[in-house]
Amino acid sequence: MLRLEASIDGPNTLYPGQRTKLVYRYFYVGNIELSVETLPLLDAQGMTKIGEKEIKDTTEGNTSVTEISQVVEASNSGEFSYGPSVLEGNAYQADAYGAHTPTSAKITTTAPPVVVTVLPFPPEGKPSSFNGAIGKFQIESNLKSSADVNVGDEMTLEINITFSGNTQNIPIPEIGRQPGFDGFFRLNDLPPQEVVEGNKKKITVQLRPLSPEIHEIPAIEFSSFDPVSSGYFVVHSQPIPITIKEVKGKVQPIKNEEIKVQEPQKIKPQEPIEQPIPKTQMDLSAPQPIEIEGIYNLTKVDLYNDVGGSWWVIALIPFGLALLVYQYQIHNYLEKRRSETVVLSGRNLLNQALQEPAGSSLYFDGLNHSLKVALVEVGLLDSAELANDDLPKNGLAGEVRTFLCDIEEKRFAGREFAGRDVLDYASVNIMALNLADKIQKSGIGKSKIGGAA
Amino acid sequence: MKHYLTSSFSVWMIVLGVVFFAAIAMFFLRHDDSRLSEADKSYSEGESTQTIYLRQKAFNHALDLYLALETEYQPRYGNGKLYYNIGNTFFQLGQYPWAVLYYERASYLQPRNEKVQRNLMRAQDKLQLSRPGTESVFAKVFFFHTYLSVPERLQIFAIVTLTAFFLSSAWIWYRNRWFKNGLILALVILFVMLMSLGYSRYLSPVEGVLVQSVNLRRDAGEQYAKAGKQPVPAGTTVEVLNVIPDGSWLKVITPAGDLGYVSQDAIRMVGT
Numbered sequence: 112m113l114r115l116e117a118s119i120d121g122p123n124t125l126y127p128g129q130r131t132k133l134v135y136r137y138f139y140v141g142n143i144e145l146s147v148e149t150l151p152l153l154d155a156q157g158m159t160k161i162g163e164k165e166i167k168d169t170t171e172g173n174t175s176v177t178e179i180s181q182v183v184e185a186s187n188s189g190e191f192s193y194g195p196s197v198l199e200g201n202a203y204q205a206d207a208y209g210a211h212t213p214t215s216a217k218i219t220t221t222a223p224p225v226v227v228t229v230l231p232f233p234p235e236g237k238p239s240s241f242n243g244a245i246g247k248f249q250i251e252s253n254l255k256s257s258a259d260v261n262v263g264d265e266m267t268l269e270i271n272i273t274f275s276g277n278t279q280n281i282p283i284p285e286i287g288r289q290p291g292f293d294g295f296f297r298l299n300d301l302p303p304q305e306v307v308e309g310n311k312k313k314i315t316v317q318l319r320p321l322s323p324e325i326h327e328i329p330a331i332e333f334s335s336f337d338p339v340s341s342g343y344f345v346v347h348s349q350p351i352p353i354t355i356k357e358v359k360g361k362v363q364p365i366k367n368e369e370i371k372v373q374e375p376q377k378i379k380p381q382e383p384i385e386q387p388i389p390k391t392q393m394d395l396s397a398p399q400p401i402e403i404e405g406i407y408n409l410t411k412v413d414l415y416n417d418v419g420g421s422w423w424v425i426a427l428i429p430f431g432l433a434l435l436v437y438q439y440q441i442h443n444y445l446e447k448r449r450s451e452t453v454v455l456s457g458r459n460l461l462n463q464a465l466q467e468p469a470g471s472s473l474y475f476d477g478l479n480h481s482l483k484v485a486l487v488e489v490g491l492l493d494s495a496e497l498a499n500d501d502l503p504k505n506g507l508a509g510e511v512r513t514f515l516c517d518i519e520e521k522r523f524a525g526r527e528f529a530g531r532d533v534l535d536y537a538s539v540n541i542m543a544l545n546l547a548d549k550i551q552k553s554g555i556g557k558s559k560i561g562g563a564a
Numbered sequence: 565m566k567h568y569l570t571s572s573f574s575v576w577m578i579v580l581g582v583v584f585f586a587a588i589a590m591f592f593l594r595h596d597d598s599r600l601s602e603a604d605k606s607y608s609e610g611e612s613t614q615t616i617y618l619r620q621k622a623f624n625h626a627l628d629l630y631l632a633l634e635t636e637y638q639p640r641y642g643n644g645k646l647y648y649n650i651g652n653t654f655f656q657l658g659q660y661p662w663a664v665l666y667y668e669r670a671s672y673l674q675p676r677n678e679k680v681q682r683n684l685m686r687a688q689d690k691l692q693l694s695r696p697g698t699e700s701v702f703a704k705v706f707f708f709h710t711y712l713s714v715p716e717r718l719q720i721f722a723i724v725t726l727t728a729f730f731l732s733s734a735w736i737w738y739r740n741r742w743f744k745n746g747l748i749l750a751l752v753i754l755f756v757m758l759m760s761l762g763y764s765r766y767l768s769p770v771e772g773v774l775v776q777s778v779n780l781r782r783d784a785g786e787q788y789a790k791a792g793k794q795p796v797p798a799g800t801t802v803e804v805l806n807v808i809p810d811g812s813w814l815k816v817i818t819p820a821g822d823l824g825y826v827s828q829d830a831i832r833m834v835g836t
Contacts, residue, residue: 435729
């Protein structure tokens with residue numbers, strides 16, 4: 112057995128924004144394998160589907176019932192017919208492996224079309240503030256910020272709309288189009304925040320008063336349509352007294368001014384609301400006082416990053432290190448080269464002097480100069496041009512001084528160094544070479560002895 | 565060897581010299597921008613005008629010019645004056661969260677500027693936001709870290725690095741104890757600055773300002789539950805803890821200690 116039922120669980124005559132539930136019920140006994148399932152009610156062409164379809168399985172005796180429902184909201188007026196709806200299939204038996212064996216011929220069941228009528232809102236008595244709310248409501252407004260502010264300061268207004276019964280659609284009242292708001296308050300460009308808590312919708316609106324002449328936040332009108340009585344209802348919140356100052360004062364503690372709820376009342380048809388015109392344009396145009404310190408007069412320097420003020424300066428470290436290593440290598444190279452040159456030159460000069468004819472002035476001058484140069488090379492003397500008497504008297508330099516002075520003395524005495532005493536020259540040569548060796552061995556790094564001793 | 569060393573050293577010196585003089589030339593050849601005076605003038609007109617309409621018109625014009633200059637020059641390592649002026653203009657237009665953002669940016673570049681701090685406080689007062697408490701012990705001990713902005717510390721770092729370089733060079737060639745002592749002192753300052761900059765770059769909290777009131781989410785997406793009962797008010801300066809890979813959501817912690825995710829549309833970063 113297979114039977115299909117299509118129905119509306121709720122009103123079948125709706126107004127735009129009103130909701131109803133479209134329902135299919137399958138009644139069947141045993142197992143049914145469906146081959147055709149045409150269910151136009153679930154597509155709900157012309158309506159707005161709210162949420163996903165809901166499937167519920169129950170049993171009535173040995174009959175199984177599957178209920179599939181979809182909540183829809185009327186959006187456009189008109190008559191919408193859904194159907195006929197068709198189910199087609201076979202009864203079957205499943206074996207232990209799950210294979211289906213048909214136990215009946217093809218069964219077809221059809222449900223007649225379901226018609227939903229969406230009526231337009233009646234134009235008679237339609238309030239200008241009506242924006243599609245359906246049901247009965249109450250409205251109250253609370254000021255959530257200070258009631259004592261300066262011109263242009265932001266104020267936070269909380270509007271609570273409470274509904275009763277099965278009301279789903281609560282559009283926000285258009286605050287900017289309410290009487291007493293346009294021209295007096297500037298509203299935030301962003302849409303207000305909305306929070307639904309139970310049967311209450313809380314709307315938070317940011318607004319700024321534009322004139323010190325404003326003494327209250329006007330009453331907010333909210334209108335709705337009641338489908339039961341086919342009439343409109345209008346409710347108002349109470350106005351909230353405020354104080355707007357031209358000069359900035361201290362921010363007052365937040366006050367929460369509760370407003371009594373006004374009961375809804377059925378109204379007679381009324382004329383569209385006229386927007387009041389401000390008394391004088393100048394009153395509203397008074398600019399707010401200057402509260403902050405002035406700007407800088409910018410120059411081109413202010414547009415650029417500071418010199419050396421960005422992260423690339425970190426690159427100075429590797430760059431500088433590389434240059435230092437490079438300098439250090441150059442320094443070492445030059446030191447080494449200098450040291451090599453120095454060692455050779457002292458010795459060379461002495462060797463050259465010893466090659467000269469004994470007793471000649473070249474011999475004596477070479478001897479004198481080479482030993483002084485050797486002293487300079489190892490840092491024991493500042494200059495090789497010093498006179499013998501100016502050489503230090505102590506240490507290695509002192510030995511050289513004694514040696515050179517002794518030679519000079521003997522040279523000009525006329526006897527021993529008359530150019531004939533070879534043994535004396537040999538001993539002089541040996542002494543000079545020994546002194547040169549001692550100087551060389553004394554090495555680099557000893558403190559210099561500057562000037563004459 | 566000698567030829568190689570001297571010629572390559574000379575090339576380095578020439579390159580260094582060219583770069584140095586090119587930088588100097590670029591600094592002095594920067595052209596002036598007529599939008600600067602126009603923006604300043606428009607701002608002044610906004611302050612002195614008699615009607616709200618004209619006031620907003622003038623400030624909006626100034627704001628357009630300032631924002632265009634910011635987009636073009638991006639002085640993120642500058643002196644912060646442009647950011648301050650933008651903050652003032654937003655303030656005059658009643659856009660306090662944006663004013664807070666630009667004052668915070670100016671404060672980041674001018675931490676000692678009381679004018680910026682005062683205007684920032686006024687903007688926060690307008691939004692009825694509480695301000696952070698007193699300085700931490702860390703800030704007192706390492707006063708230079710908070711007393712100086714990042715660009716200032718980078719400048720000091722650059723100067724000390726160059727000084728250390730020249731002292732090192734001098735010490736290599738002339739082993740003088742004054743050079744050595746000066747070098748040691750420069751290296752100590754350099755180390756401290758490097759640590760301070762490293763902290764700023766990699767360890768210090770990244771701050772952002774909420775430019776619109778938002779609900780914190782428990783995860784990166786609008787579909788996740790709200791992390792708190794109330795939305796975080798616009799203008800709040802929050803610490804950014806993490807950014808999800810595509811950058812569309814940021815994990816933040818508010819001054820009140822609430823943790824959650826916000827969309828990138830709702831937040832702008834303060835620092836560089």
